Amino acid sequence: MVKRPSLGFGRALCALSLAAACSTASRDAASVTAEPAPIAAARYTVDLGRTPLMGQGHGVLLIGYDVEAIGPDETVEFLRKSVALHRELGAPATYFSTGLTLETVAGEFRALAADPLFDVETHTYTHERLKPLFEERPEGTRFLAASSPDALAASVARSIAASAEVLGQPSIGMTAPFGAYRGLVDRPDLLALLEAAGVRFVRAYSRNERDWQPVPFDVQPFWYALQGHPRILEIPVQGWQDVLWRETHGWDDLAGYRDLLDDALDTVAARNLVWSYCAHDWGSLRGDPDLSLIRHLLVEARRRGIVLATHRGFYEAALASSPPA
Ligand SMILES: [Zn+2]
Numbered sequence: 302m303v304k305r306p307s308l309g310f311g312r313a314l315c316a317l318s319l320a321a322a323c324s325t326a327s328r329d330a331a332s333v334t335a336e337p338a339p340i341a342a343a344r345y346t347v348d349l350g351r352t353p354l355m356g357q358g359h360g361v362l363l364i365g366y367d368v369e370a371i372g373p374d375e376t377v378e379f380l381r382k383s384v385a386l387h388r389e390l391g392a393p394a395t396y397f398s399t400g401l402t403l404e405t406v407a408g409e410f411r412a413l414a415a416d417p418l419f420d421v422e423t424h425t426y427t428h429e430r431l432k433p434l435f436e437e438r439p440e441g442t443r444f445l446a447a448s449s450p451d452a453l454a455a456s457v458a459r460s461i462a463a464s465a466e467v468l469g470q471p472s473i474g475m476t477a478p479f480g481a482y483r484g485l486v487d488r489p490d491l492l493a494l495l496e497a498a499g500v501r502f503v504r505a506y507s508r509n510e511r512d513w514q515p516v517p518f519d520v521q522p523f524w525y526a527l528q529g530h531p532r533i534l535e536i537p538v539q540g541w542q543d544v545l546w547r548e549t550h551g552w553d554d555l556a557g558y559r560d561l562l563d564d565a566l567d568t569v570a571a572r573n574l575v576w577s578y579c580a581h582d583w584g585s586l587r588g589d590p591d592l593s594l595i596r597h598l599l600v601e602a603r604r605r606g607i608v609l610a611t612h613r614g615f616y617e618a619a620l621a622s623s624p625p626a
Contacts, residue, residue: 337527340526340527342523344526344625345523345524345525345526345527345531345625346521346522346523346524346623347521347522347523347524347534347575347619347622347623348622348623349361349573349574349575351622351623352618352619352621352622354608354610354614354615354618355575355608355615355618355619355622357606357608358573358606359569359570359573359605359606359607359608360569360570360572360573360574360575360576360605360607360608361569361574361575361576361607361608361609361610361615362566362569362576362578362598362602362607362608362609362610363395363536363575363576363577363578363609363610363611363612363615364387364392364393364394364395364578364580364595364598364599364609365394365395365396365397365476365504365538365577365578365579365580365612366379366383366394366395366396366397366580366581366582366585367397367398367424367476367478367579367580367581367582368380368396368397368398368399368402368403368424368581368582369398369399369402369424369428369478369581369582369583370402370582370583373402373405373406375582375583375586376402376405376406376409376582376583377406377409378586379582379583379585379586380396380406380409380410380413380582381409382586382591382592383585383592383595384413384416384419386592386595386596386599387418387419387599388416388418390596390599390600390603391418392418392599392603392609393418393419393609393610393611393614394418394419394611395419395420395421395422395474395611395612395613396410396413396419396420396421396422397422397423397424397474397475397476397504398410398421398422398423398424399423399424399425399426399427399428399460400423400425400426400427400456400459400460400461400462400463400464401426401427401463403421403423403460403463403464403467404463404466404467407467410467410468411467411468414468418611419611420474420611420612420613420614421464421468421472422464422472422473422474422475422476422612422613423457423460423461423463423464423472423474423475423476423500424460424475424476424478425453425456425457425460425475425477425478426455426456426457426459426460426463427456428478429448429452429453429456429457429478430445430446430447430448430477430478430479431447431448431453431477431478431479431481431485431488431491431505432447432477432481432485432488432491432505433445433446433447434479434481434508434512435512436508436511436512436513437511437512437513438513438549439549445479450490450491450494453491453494454494454497454498457475457494457495457498457500458498460472460475461498461499461500471499473499473500473501473502473613473616474500474501474502474503474504474612474613474616475495475500475502475503475504476503476504476505476507476538476579477503477504477505477507479507479508480504480505480506480507480508480538480542481505481506481507481508481512482506482508482509482510482511482512483506484503484505484506484507484535484537485503485505485506485525485528485535486506486525486527486528488528489525489528489529489530492525492528492529492530492533493529493530495533496530496532496533500533501532501533501534501616502533502534502535502536502612502613502616503533503534503535503536504535504536504537504538504577504579504612505535505537506520506535506537506538507537507538507542507579513545514540514541514542514545514546515539515540515541516537516538516539516540517539518539518540518565518568518569518572518574518576520537520539521537521574521575522534522535522536522537522575522615522619523535524625526625531625532625534616534619534620536575536577536612536615536616537577538577538578538579539565539576539577540561540565540576540578541561542579542580542581543558543579543580543581543584543585543594544580544581544583544584546558546561547584547587547588548584552587552588553588555588555589555593555594558594559594559597562594562597562598562601563601565578566598566601566602566605566607567605569605569607570605570606570607575615577612578598580595
């Protein structure tokens with residue numbers, strides 16, 4: 302005859318919980334599901350010293366423009382001026398365009414995409430939000446809901462189809478509209494959605510713990526390996542996005558914004574970091590019709606020995622140098 306435990310069911314569960322919480326040995330005995338062991342960060346982050354692109358010791362700057370303006374005139378003006386500036390300085394850049402804007406100004410995008418200085422990636426079709434935001438701004442807080450998974454999947458697929466149609470090859474990179482704190486580390490469902498659509502690198506980590514700015518420069522590119530998507534690279538957007546700082550501090554405070562850029566460049570160069578900088582078509586010309594802020598950023602980056610690359614170039618260098626296990 303089997304001897305029955307003397308504890309009642311409720312008390313037995315309670316004892317089991319306590320044992321599980323108190324010791325590894327007890328936890329092993331009591332667990333009903335296997336939990337993964339912790340992995341050292343070096344196993345899923347990008348080793349900057351492994352390629353010529355990233356091993357020069359003064360950091361890497363990736364310029365990424367989100368292109369999303371509703372009216373095409375502003376976008377066309379921005380594209381023409383920014384392309385001319387980048388060509389003059391020989392500085393690469395990435396344009397993350399919504400599919401709708403890409404189709405609206407297709408000719409401009411076709412012309413710039415033919416230049417190896419530039420790559421064109423996506424920003425969903427009509428700016429769908431991946432994750433909800435609880436955005437604590439200085440002037441108050443707001444909650445912004447996420448798009449439904451079906452709407453998001455349709456938007457991403459449509460934007461990539463648009464890039465294939467307009468440019469002759471599909472985009473493989475994406476800036477997540479609005480971004481989110483910690484990117485997609487807690488959303489393997491969204492990573493699966495992006496991977497199925499063909500996305501291979503994403504700028505989703507562009508908010509801090511208040512779903513606001515700035516994002517610390519300690520946040521560096523990493524593979525979503527722990528979430529089961531080791532071939533998707535997160536390229537976080539650190540510091541301030543241009544429009545969020547400038548609408549908070551004043552669109553005419555160009556000197557203040559130059560100081561902010563200089564401080565960020567000093568940090569990147571001194572610590573040999575990767576910085577994905579986020580600017581916007583509709584904000585770049587506001588109070589700065591000649592793009593003097595972008596010129597300042599590019600010139601000062603070069604002066605500090607910071608390497609400039611496109612996001613796709615960085616992704617390919619990362620994949621070649623430190624592919625995830
Ligand atoms: Zn956007």
